[in-house]
Amino acid sequence: MTPSAHLMMSWLCGASTLTTKRERILITVAGLTPDLDGAGLLIDWLSGTTRYYQQWHHIYGHNLLFAIGIATCAGLLARTRRGCVWLLSFIAIHLHLFTDLIGSKGPDGYQWPIQYFYPFNNTGFTWQGQWALNAWQNQLIWLLLVLLCIGYIKRKDISFFELFGDKLDSAARALCTRFLSRYTKQ
Incomplete structure (x- = not known):
């Protein structure tokens, strides 16, 4: 699954329940953190000789611990509803893992295994039906996530752009509101 899909999916986990921006951002960031183990890509690019991305991705950040x-x-870090933030963060992370499991096959056909019980067990889980990262299923899921996020702008006047600052969030909500008022019946 793409980072933008992980972002929207994680944000929707918090937006569905929590009313405070801080808690929604915490859950969204939690849902994105499994891909920190992909930082090896930058190291590989800078060094030109390492293969950390291949060695680390879907291992260190994609597990239960x-x-x-x-x-x-x-x-x-939550100020209110700490238990709820914990649970929704845990769910957001697992949605990330699940969508990687079902839809992250590489262009060469390689299936990224999820080593869910790492470091206690190095067994990698894959699903034989895993589709490619650019497959129509992922594109459809991405489109549905965008539509759900637009729905939140229309109904609750909140958007995942709140992660990037108030100005960008206001601009995105205003743009979406103008678009919706122009092309939909009120």
Whole structure:
């Protein structure tokens, strides 16, 4: 699944329940953190000789222990409804893992295994029906996520752009509102 899909999916986890921006951002960031283990890509690009991305991605950040740790951090950083933030962060991380499991096959056909019980067990889980990262299923899921996010702008006047600052959030909501008022019946 693409980072933008992970972002929208994670934000929707918090937007569905929480009314505070801080808690929604904590859950969204938690849902994105599994891909921190992809930082090896930058190191590989800079060095030109390492293969950290191939060695680390879907291992260090894509497991149960990491999910518990990140959800706990999110819960502790929350100012209100800490238990709810912990649970929704845990769910957002698992949605990330699940969508990677079902739709992250590489262009060469390689299926990224999810080492869910790492470091206790190095068994990698894959699903034989896994579709490619650019497959129509992922594109359809991405489109549905965009439509759900637009629905939140229309109904609750909030958007995932709140992660990037008030000015960008206001501009995105205004643009969406103008578009919706122009092309839909009120």
